[in-house]
Amino acid sequence: MIELKNVDKSFDQLKVLKGIDLTVQKGEVLSVIGASGSGKSTMLYCINALEKIQGGNIIVDGVDVHAPSTNVNQLRQKIGMVFQQWNSFPHLSVLDNVALAPRIVLGKTKREAREIAEKHLKHVGLGDKLDTYPTRMSGGQQQRLAIARALAMEPGYMLFDEVTSALDPELVGEVLDTLRLLREDGMTMIVVTHEINFARDVSDRIAFFHQGVIEELAPAKALVNNPQRTRTQQFLSKVL
Amino acid sequence: MSETASTIQFFTGFSLNDLPFLAEAAGNTLLISVISISIGSVFGCLFGWALYASKYARIFLGSILDVFRSVPLIIQLLLFFNFFPILGFPLEPFAAGCIVLIVYTSALVAQVARGGIEAVPEPMRRASRSLGMSYFQDMRYVVWPIGARAMLPAWTGVALGVLKDSALVSVLGYLELLRASQILITRTQEPFIILAIVGAFYFALSYPIGKLTAKLEQRWQYD
Ligand SMILES: Nc1ncnc2c1ncn2[C@@H]1O[C@H](COP(=O)(O)OP(=O)(O)OP(=O)(O)O)[C@@H](O)[C@H]1O
Ligand SMILES: [Mg+2]
Numbered sequence: 428m429i430e431l432k433n434v435d436k437s438f439d440q441l442k443v444l445k446g447i448d449l450t451v452q453k454g455e456v457l458s459v460i461g462a463s464g465s466g467k468s469t470m471l472y473c474i475n476a477l478e479k480i481q482g483g484n485i486i487v488d489g490v491d492v493h494a495p496s497t498n499v500n501q502l503r504q505k506i507g508m509v510f511q512q513w514n515s516f517p518h519l520s521v522l523d524n525v526a527l528a529p530r531i532v533l534g535k536t537k538r539e540a541r542e543i544a545e546k547h548l549k550h551v552g553l554g555d556k557l558d559t560y561p562t563r564m565s566g567g568q569q570q571r572l573a574i575a576r577a578l579a580m581e582p583g584y585m586l587f588d589e590v591t592s593a594l595d596p597e598l599v600g601e602v603l604d605t606l607r608l609l610r611e612d613g614m615t616m617i618v619v620t621h622e623i624n625f626a627r628d629v630s631d632r633i634a635f636f637h638q639g640v641i642e643e644l645a646p647a648k649a650l651v652n653n654p655q656r657t658r659t660q661q662f663l664s665k666v667l
Numbered sequence: 668m669s670e671t672a673s674t675i676q677f678f679t680g681f682s683l684n685d686l687p688f689l690a691e692a693a694g695n696t697l698l699i700s701v702i703s704i705s706i707g708s709v710f711g712c713l714f715g716w717a718l719y720a721s722k723y724a725r726i727f728l729g730s731i732l733d734v735f736r737s738v739p740l741i742i743q744l745l746l747f748f749n750f751f752p753i754l755g756f757p758l759e760p761f762a763a764g765c766i767v768l769i770v771y772t773s774a775l776v777a778q779v780a781r782g783g784i785e786a787v788p789e790p791m792r793r794a795s796r797s798l799g800m801s802y803f804q805d806m807r808y809v810v811w812p813i814g815a816r817a818m819l820p821a822w823t824g825v826a827l828g829v830l831k832d833s834a835l836v837s838v839l840g841y842l843e844l845l846r847a848s849q850i851l852i853t854r855t856q857e858p859f860i861i862l863a864i865v866g867a868f869y870f871a872l873s874y875p876i877g878k879l880t881a882k883l884e885q886r887w888q889y890d
Contacts, residue, residue, distance in 0.1 A: 508794075514794035516813070517889040518816065531800065531808060
């Protein structure tokens with residue numbers, strides 16, 4: 428379970444998250460939508476301890492993410508993250524991109540790491556690309572590689588930060604299909620996205636962010652089809 | 668041995684017998700260069716990392732390194748070599764030359780290495796950290812290999828430069844290629860042929876470095 432309790436985050440004077448309260452249950456898929464700059468990415472970074480917070484608590488499986496005693500490297504093994512930019516390691520083959528972290532972080536042998544990597548690459552449809560280098564692949568393929576790389580750590584949670592925003596339109600589908608696949612696997616996910624229809628069809632709930640607060644949080648279909656707040660209505664009417 | 672030989676045959680022409688003398692000097696050039704470039708590069712990478720990671724290092728270490736980069740090497744050599752006897756620790760020309768060249772190389776490599784680290788995009792480092800890699804694992808397995816590839820061409824330039832600049836250690840009396848050539852020129856009065864041969868020696872020393880790094884660069888291309 429991921430719990431955010433009254434989380435505040437600012438960059439110098441700029442308040443980016445203002446008292447965020449949010450709970451994501453095991454097995455749940457939560458989508459996060461909202462205008463640019465509303466703090467969606469920052470919230471994901473805070474959950475992963477890639478950014479510090481100034482107030483409140485974030486608890487993942489009972490562990491306080493920002494407590495000084497928390498081993499963030501261990502914590503991050505439980506939380507996979509995929510970014511807008513796919514960030515493939517250019518010096519490693521597709522297989523080694525995925526096998527690296529299991530080997531050096533989890534201490535798997537080369538062979539075990541290879542098997543893990545193969546399994547996850549096959550799962551995202553890259554089973555025939557093992558020895559290719561990422562620079563030879565399309566953005567969609569590299570993004571699926573990034574997903575496989577995160578999954579190879581066998582995390583309990585996955586965070587997705589606008590993973591289709593940097594993709595050519597014709598490549599968006601394959602990545603969204605991969606997310607659907609994960610949902611069927613029962614993965615717990617927080618998905619920051621601009622794909623409203625995808626969010627409605629795939630997630631359990633949707634949170635609408637507005638200037639650092641959760642303006643509305645509701646079951647996915649209800650939030651998209653029947654938004655309660657004026658700001659949600661305005662936002663949806665612009666993007667739909 | 669060659670020294671005594673040359674004093675006996677005063678003003679004799681250049682002969683094949685002088686080649687071993689030059690080869691020995693070339694060996695000395697190679698020795699001092701390899702030592703300076705390798706140790707200097709290790710320190711340079713550490714300094715480059717410090718410059719990248721810390722604001723204070725940028726201010727303090729950065730300005731110190733700037734001094735070594737901008738003061739002419741020959742002045743550094745003479746200052747350093749003549750400074751130690753004053754303290755009561757006279758240094759061999761070889762040791763003094765090595766130390767100055769190491770510092771000089773590390774000052775040059777520091778900037779190159781810092782550029783190499785900066786060539787690794789921040790989001791990529793967030794990605795590796797998000798996989799649970801520690802700071803040092805990220806450095807070792809992601810930043811270093813990518814940064815090293817990025818800095819290779821500039822590093823090659825530094826290495827070739829230091830190889831040639833090692834000639835300046837001759838002012839301390841260390842018998843390397845340039846000094847050997849001066850000795851032979853004084854004796855034989857045949858500067859042309861000797862400088863041509865010495866030039867060929869320098870080329871023979873540099874060529875493999877250029878060749879090797881070009882090969883590496885090709886092998887390290889991302890494909
Ligand atoms: N490292 C940083 N330093 C300073 N300000 C930052 C930093 N990262 C983000 N911000 C600011 O924080 C605010 C929230 O940014 P964030 O990236 O979380 O928004 P977002 O909702 O993800 O937007 P987008 O849809 O454009 O990705 C923005 O005003 C942004 O400029
Ligand atoms: Mg964002």
